[in-house]
């Protein structure tokens with residue numbers, strides 16, 4: 046397996062605090078990795094280290110085979126970067142801004158590339174207007190155009206849809222899917238759970254430390270594999286008592302005529318649970334594995350990271 050991004054014990058300490066601690070992760074070529082975490086979790090700091098903007102305090106990383114500290118110029122040829130608060134020359138036009146940045150790259154057909162990406166971003170008709178009159182969404186699209194102008198194979202995007210209206214957010218998410226289909230590797234920082242779930246192949250959840258790194262469905266089954274949902278015609282105290290007394294039942298929650306039961310082992314205990322329910326005259330309408338949203342996973346993992354029980 047070859048990884049296009051590999052970090053080993055990447056750490057960033059600021060004078061006041063540790064922002065990222067011993068982060069080891071890897072990203073496959075063509076993969077979209079969602080770096081997810083609450084505000085202040087160290088997402089932007091991680092992205093800035095991996096893209097060669099700031100140096101780690103300790104640890105190391107290679108991106109496209111380049112060392113993030115010692116081969117920054119080569120690194121910048123192959124990555125596209127969308128920062129948290131992209132800056133432009135406000136008194137220059139959209140075209141002029143892109144031209145300025147595109148000229149840093151050797152052997153680039155600047156006019157062709159600018160036209161291509163202004164069109165993709167829906168900004169072609171506004172190309173001669175000053176950036177100062179652009180809305181937040183337009184500026185974000187221009188920033189994306191800038192990050193793509195040299196056709197980088199690896200993209201580092203920091204909260205690309207933060208603060209945008211639903212339509213602009215949707216357009217940007219569609220663009221991310223398109224870029225992924227083109228085979229590009231995308232490192233996406235986000236605190237938006239739905240965005241991470243719908244776009245990411247795998248999710249790295251961080252909160253200074255790495256908390257989890259896996260696909261959404263694996264994260265779900267790891268955390269919630271022991272929960273069973275039983276819908277009954279009606280729930281009475283006798284039924285509730287019976288369930289609570291079963292040795293393999295860890296926890297029971299009642300919601301109207303539904304019982305949410307945490308078992309020691311889903312596969313082994315479910316048949317015995319159903320038998321006990323039937324014997325206590327429970328009329329079962331349905332039994333299912335608990336379904337959980339990305340928010341459930343996120344909250345459970347963040348809670349357990351803060352030392353609380355799930």
Ligand SMILES: Nc1ncnc2c1ncn2[C@@H]1O[C@H](COP(=O)(O)OP(=O)(O)O)[C@@H](O)[C@H]1O
Pocket residue numbers: 059060062063064082083084085086087088089090091
């Ligand atoms: N340049 C800096 N100097 C000092 N502290 C910083 C600096 N940049 C980030 N931090 C701190 O590091 C932590 C992580 O920040 P950041 O990486 O921006 O988090 P996120 O992007 O996940 O919200 C925060 O506590 C933040 O205040």
Ligand SMILES: [Mg+2]
Pocket residue numbers: 088089090129203
């Ligand atoms: Mg950030």
